[in-house]
Amino acid sequence: MTTSTDLIVVGAGILGLATAFTAREKGMSVRVIDSADRPVGSSIQNFGHACFTGQADIIQGVAEDSRAGWLRAAQAVGFWAAESGTYIPAMTEVELQVLREFADHRGAGQVTLLSGAEVAAGVGNPGLAPVGGAHLPRDVRVDPREAAPALAGWLAGNGVDFEWNTQVTAVADGVVDTVRGPFAASQVVVCPGYRLMGLFPEMAERHGVRVCTLAMSLIERPARIPAGLGMLTGTSLTRYDGFTAMPSVAALRAELREREPELVGCIANLMVTGIGRGLLVGDSHAYSLSPEPFIDESIASLLLGRAGRLLGIGAPVVLQRWLGQYADSADTNLVLERPDGRTTVVVVTSGIGMTLSFGIAELALNGGNVAGF
Ligand SMILES: Cc1cc2nc3c(=O)[nH]c(=O)nc-3n(C[C@H](O)[C@H](O)[C@H](O)COP(=O)(O)OP(=O)(O)OC[C@H]3O[C@@H](n4cnc5c(N)ncnc54)[C@H](O)[C@@H]3O)c2cc1C
Known part of the structure; x- marks a missing residue:
C-alpha cells in the first residue's frame, strides 16, 4: 500500500x-x-x-x-471564464411571460428583462425579431x-x-x-x-441512474456573434428547475408541443454557447443504461437549423459532431x-x-x- x-x-x-x-x-x-x-x-x-x-x-x-469556486480556480489556473451571462430571446408572448414571472421572483440582480432589439444585439443577430427577452448576468461561460x-x-x-x-x-x-x-x-x-x-x-x-445521450455540434462562429455567447431558448425554460417553477411554464409546454413538435419529440434544450474555436450547438436527450453511439442526422440538423434561425446563420459550417453523455436520474x-x-x-x-x-x-x-x- x-x-x-x-x-x-x-x-x-x-x-x-x-x-x-x-x-x-x-x-x-x-x-x-x-x-x-x-x-x-x-x-x-x-x-x-x-x-x-x-x-x-x-x-x-x-x-x-x-x-465563487469557478472564479477562484480560473484566477489561479488562468483558464478562460467569462462573466458574460446568458441571453434568452423570447420568441412568443408566452415565453416572455415566463421570463417576466422569473424576473419578479428572482429580482433585478439576477434577471434583467430586455427589449427585443436589446436581446437581438446581445446574441449578435440584429435581424432577429423577438418580442422581448432577458439577460441573466450572474451566469459564467468557460471552455x-x-x-x-x-x-x-x-x-x-x-x-x-x-x-x-x-x-x-x-x-x-x-x-x-x-x-x-x-x-x-x-x-x-x-x-x-x-x-x-x-x-x-x-x-x-x-x-435509477442511467446515461443521457445528447447530439452536439461545433460550428464556425461568425465574427458578429460574441465569443462569450450563452444563449438559452424557449425549450430551456421548460427544463431548468428555476424556470419550471414559474406558473406559465405549463402554457409554454402546450405552446411548444403545437409550435415545435420536432424539438419536443427529441426532448430538446435548444441552446448555443461560444468558445474560442466556434459555437457549441445542441442538444437533444435520450436515456438508456447502455446507449448506442449513433447520432441521428435528422436530430442534429434540426438543432442546427433552429439555432441557425435564431442566430441568422443560413448554412452553418460544422466542424465537429459528437454524442455527449452524462449521468441522469428521473x-x-x-x-x-x-x-x-x-x-x-x-x-x-x-x-x-x-x-x-x-x-x-x-x-x-x-x-x-x-x-x-
Ligand atoms: C452534451 C452535454 C452538455 C452539457 N451541458 C452542460 C452545461 O451547459 N452546464 C452544466 O452545468 N452541465 C452540463 N453538462 C453536464 C456536465 O458535463 C456533467 O454533469 C459533469 O461534467 C459531470 O462531471 P463528472 O466529473 O461527474 O463526470 P466526468 O467528467 O464524466 O468524469 C468522471 C471521471 O471518472 C472516471 N472514472 C469513472 N469510473 C472510474 C473508475 N472505476 N476508476 C477510475 N476512474 C473512473 C472517468 O474516467 C472520468 O474521468 C452537459 C453534459 C453533456 C454531455
Missing part, C-alpha cells in the same frame, strides 16, 4: 477536480485516480455553461458557492475543452498526485483498490459520473451518499454538473447534503 494521503479523489472530471482544488485550498494532501489518461468524460463534452440562475431555488446557495484539462495540469504542478490509467475496482473504509494495487487515505470522495454502476451498482440502481438531480465513515460518493444526475461542481465539492468535503434536490 502506498503512503496514505488526507484525501483520495476517484475521477478526474470536473467534480473530482473541483473537489481536489477545494481540498488543496483547505491545506489537505490529495491524490486523484482516474482510469483515463486525461479528462475525456462529460466534463469536456458539454457547453461550458455555468447557468447558476436557472437552477432551483433550493440549490441557489450551492450555486453561489460554485460560482469545456480547456477548463478541466487545465485544472488537472495546474493541480499536478501544485502538489496534487495523479494516478492516470488506473481503474478503481472498489472503495471502502479509506482503501481504494485499483488494478495497480491499493491506495489509502483518511477520506475518499468518489466522482465516477455516469460510470457509478461500475463501483456502486446497488446505489446506482436505487437512484428521481433526483444529485446522488450524494456516505456508504461508510470515510467514503463520500457524488454524482450529479442531471445536465448541470459543470454549473454546480465547485459548490458540490464543498458539500462533499464538509459533510453537507441538499435534501429534496
